[in-house]
Amino acid sequence: MASTAEGVRRRDWIHIAALSTAGVGGASVLYPLVSQMAPTADTLAASTTDVDISTIEPGQSVKATFQDQPLFVKRLTPEEIAEAVADDTADMRDPQTLAERLGEGNADILVNLGVCTHLGCVPLGAGEGEDKGEYDGYFCPCHGSHYDVAGRIRKGPAPTNLAVPDFEFASESVIRVG
Amino acid sequence: MSFAWAKQYEPQTAFTKWMDEKLPLPRLVYSAVGAGYPVPRNLNYMWNFGVLAGFFLVLQIVTGVVLAMHYASNTEVAFGQVEHIMRNVNYGWMMRYAHANGASFFFIVIYLHIFRGFYYSSYKAPREMIWLLGVVIFLLMMATAFMGYVLPWGQMSFWGAKVITGLFGAIPVVGEPLQVWLVGGFAPGNSALNRFFSLHFLLPFVIAGVVILHIWALHIPGSSNPTGVEVKKESDTIPFHPYYTAKDGFGLGVILILFTFMLFFLPNMLGHPDNYVEANPLSTPALIVPEWYFYPFYAILRAFTGDLTIPFTDIILVPAKLLGVIAMFASILVWFFLPWLDKSPVRSGHYRPMFKKFFWFGLIPCMAALFYLGGAKPEEPFIVLSQIATAYYFLHFLVILPIVSQIEIPKPLPFSITEAVLGKDEGGAGAATAATDMSAGDAPDASPQPAE
Numbered sequence: 001m002a003s004t005a006e007g008v009r010r011r012d013w014i015h016i017a018a019l020s021t022a023g024v025g026g027a028s029v030l031y032p033l034v035s036q037m038a039p040t041a042d043t044l045a046a047s048t049t050d051v052d053i054s055t056i057e058p059g060q061s062v063k064a065t066f067q068d069q070p071l072f073v074k075r076l077t078p079e080e081i082a083e084a085v086a087d088d089t090a091d092m093r094d095p096q097t098l099a100e101r102l103g104e105g106n107a108d109i110l111v112n113l114g115v116c117t118h119l120g121c122v123p124l125g126a127g128e129g130e131d132k133g134e135y136d137g138y139f140c141p142c143h144g145s146h147y148d149v150a151g152r153i154r155k156g157p158a159p160t161n162l163a164v165p166d167f168e169f170a171s172e173s174v175i176r177v178g
Numbered sequence: 179m180s181f182a183w184a185k186q187y188e189p190q191t192a193f194t195k196w197m198d199e200k201l202p203l204p205r206l207v208y209s210a211v212g213a214g215y216p217v218p219r220n221l222n223y224m225w226n227f228g229v230l231a232g233f234f235l236v237l238q239i240v241t242g243v244v245l246a247m248h249y250a251s252n253t254e255v256a257f258g259q260v261e262h263i264m265r266n267v268n269y270g271w272m273m274r275y276a277h278a279n280g281a282s283f284f285f286i287v288i289y290l291h292i293f294r295g296f297y298y299s300s301y302k303a304p305r306e307m308i309w310l311l312g313v314v315i316f317l318l319m320m321a322t323a324f325m326g327y328v329l330p331w332g333q334m335s336f337w338g339a340k341v342i343t344g345l346f347g348a349i350p351v352v353g354e355p356l357q358v359w360l361v362g363g364f365a366p367g368n369s370a371l372n373r374f375f376s377l378h379f380l381l382p383f384v385i386a387g388v389v390i391l392h393i394w395a396l397h398i399p400g401s402s403n404p405t406g407v408e409v410k411k412e413s414d415t416i417p418f419h420p421y422y423t424a425k426d427g428f429g430l431g432v433i434l435i436l437f438t439f440m441l442f443f444l445p446n447m448l449g450h451p452d453n454y455v456e457a458n459p460l461s462t463p464a465l466i467v468p469e470w471y472f473y474p475f476y477a478i479l480r481a482f483t484g485d486l487t488i489p490f491t492d493i494i495l496v497p498a499k500l501l502g503v504i505a506m507f508a509s510i511l512v513w514f515f516l517p518w519l520d521k522s523p524v525r526s527g528h529y530r531p532m533f534k535k536f537f538w539f540g541l542i543p544c545m546a547a548l549f550y551l552g553g554a555k556p557e558e559p560f561i562v563l564s565q566i567a568t569a570y571y572f573l574h575f576l577v578i579l580p581i582v583s584q585i586e587i588p589k590p591l592p593f594s595i596t597e598a599v600l601g602k603d604e605g606g607a608g609a610a611t612a613a614t615d616m617s618a619g620d621a622p623d624a625s626p627q628p629a630e
C-alpha cells in the first residue's frame with residue numbers, strides 16, 4: 001500500500017475506506033448479537049421482593065425468592081446473636097461482624113441469599129430440622145461448605161460469606177429487598 | 179490420497195462417468211473410506227473406535243432431530259414434554275432412551291479412542307493436527323452433552339446447569355457479569371433453557387464439521403498402526419475396503435449388541451433418579467453430580483479445597499474455587515500439548531517398557547479412581563483420594579511423560595510393518611497372498627518380532 005510520487009493512490013484509499021466501513025458495520029451488528037444474551041427486561045423488572053417479617057418468630061426462618069434465587073430471612077434469637085458476636089473476632093476467610101451483616105437500625109433480622117458462594121447450591125439450615133452444619137448456621141451439601149449462624153463461611157470450599165442483598169424496612173413489618 | 183500405490187477410482191457406467199466429471203463425490207468417498215485408501219495391514223481392534231464414534235454421532239443427530247420434533251424448550255412445559263415423549267409419542271420412549279444411552283456410548287467409544295491415542299502415541303508427528311482437532315471435538319462433545327442434559331428440566335438438569343455456569347463466576351472481576359450473561363438471568367430459567375436447546379441443536383453439526391477436518395488431516399499421513407513404524411511400501415498396506423470396512427463392521431455389531439442391551443433392559447442405569455423430579459430452584463438435591471462421563475473432571479474440580487496463599491501469611495493468591503476451575507479446564511487442555519511433552523521418537527507403547535508401566539500402573543488406575551471419585555460424596559476419604567489422583571494425573575503428563583520419554587531405552591523396532599506381521603520381508607510379490615492371510619487372524623501386534 002505504498003504511496004506513489006503523486007501521494008496516496010486512489011485505489012488504496014478506496015480499499016481502506018471500504019474495509020473500515022465494513023469493519024465498523026460488522027462490529028455494530030456484533031453488539032446486539034452479544035447483548036441479546038443478557039437478562040431480558042422482564043427478568044430485570046422482577047428485581048425487588050417484599051417480605052413480611054411480622055410473623056417470623058425468633059429462631060425461625062422464611063424462604064422467599066429474590067431475582068429467581070432463594071432468599072433466607074431469619075429472626076435471630078438472643079442466644080444466636082451472642083454466639084455470632086462472640087465469633088466476630090474469630091479467624092475467618094471473609095471477616096465480617098454481625099453488625100455489618102445486619103446493617104444499621106436492625107437488631108435481629110438476618111437476610112441472606114440462599115446461594116452457596118462456591119457453586120450456587122442452596123444451603124440447608126433455613127428449614128425445620130435441616131442440617132445446620134458445624135457452626136449452627138447453614139450447610140451446603142454439594143461440596144461441604146459450613147456457614148455460621150450469621151451466614152459467614154467458616155469451613156469448606158466456598159470463598160465468601162453468603163451474600164447479603166440490599167434491603168430496607170418498608171414499614172415496621174415489611175422489608176423490601178433489592 | 180496418501181500413498182502412490184493407492185488405487186484410483188474408475189467409473190464403470192455411463193452415469194458414474196458423467197457424475198465423475200460434474201461432481202466427483204463417488205471418487206472422494208472411494209479415496210477416503212473405500213478401496214482407494216491404503217491402510218496399514220496390522221491394525222488391531224483398538225482402531226475400530228474412530229468409525230464407532232462416527233456411528234454414534236450419526237445416531238445422536240438422527241434421534242436428536244426426531245426428539246426435537248416433540249420437545250418444547252419452556253420451563254413451564256419442558257419436563258412434561260419429555261414425559262409426553264415417553265408415553266404418548268409412538269416409539270418416543272425408544273428414541274429418548276436411544277439418545278440418552280447413545281450419549282453414554284459415544285463417550286465410551288471416545289474414551290477408548292483417546293486412550294488408544296495415549297498408548298500408541300498417535301499424537302506424534304506427523305499426526306499432531308489430527309490429535310489437536312480430536313481434542314477440539316472432545317471439548318465440543320462435552321459442551322453439547324452438558325447442554326443436552328439440561329433440556330429435560332429435572333432436578334439434576336437445573337442444578338447441574340447452576341453448578342457448571344457457576345464455574346464461570348469464579349473468574350476474577352468479569353466472572354459474575356459473565357455468568358449472568360451466559361445464563362440470561364440470575365439463575366437458570368427460560369432464557370437459559372432456550373439458548374441451551376438452540377446450541378444443543380447446533381453443536382453436533384459443528385462437531386460433524388470438525389470430524390471432517392479430523393479425517394482430512396488423518397488421510398494426509400495415513401493411519402498409524404500398532405507398531406508405530408511408518409508405512410514403507412505397498413505390502414505394508416491393504417485397502418480400507420473391504421478389509422477394514424469388514425473389521426469395523428464386526429466391531430459395530432459387537433457394540434450394537436451392548437448398546438441395545440442397555441437400551442432395552444437397563445435404560446436408566448447410567449442416569450440419575452433425581453432427574454425424574456421436576457426442577458425446583460428452591461431445593462438442592464442431596465448430592466449433585468454430573469453424568470458419569472464427566473466424573474473424572476468433576477473429581478478434579480472438587481479436589482481443591484484450600485486456597486493458594488503466600489506461605490506464613492493470610493494473603494490469598496488464588497481462592498480454592500478458582501483453583502478447581504483452572505485445574506479442571508487444564509486437565510483437558512494439557513492434552514493439546516502432548517505431541518510436544520512426549521519426546522520419545524518411538525510411537526508404540528509396545529516398544530517402550532518404562533512408558534508402558536506408567537501407562538498401565540499409573541495413568542489407567544488414576545483415571546479409574548477419578549471416574550469413581552467424581553461420583554462419590556464430597557467427604558473423607560474421597561476428598562483426599564481425589565487430591566492424590568489429581569496430583570498424579572498432572573504429574574503423569576507434565577513430569578513423568580517428558581522424563582520417561584528422554585531416559586528410557588526402547589526395544590528394537592521391526593524394520594517394517596510387513597516384517598512385524600510375517601516375521602521376515604517377503605517383498606512385493608507376496609503382498610497379495612499376505613493380505614488375504616492377514617484377515618484370518620488379528621494377532622500381528624501381539625507378538626511383534628523385533629529386527630535382528
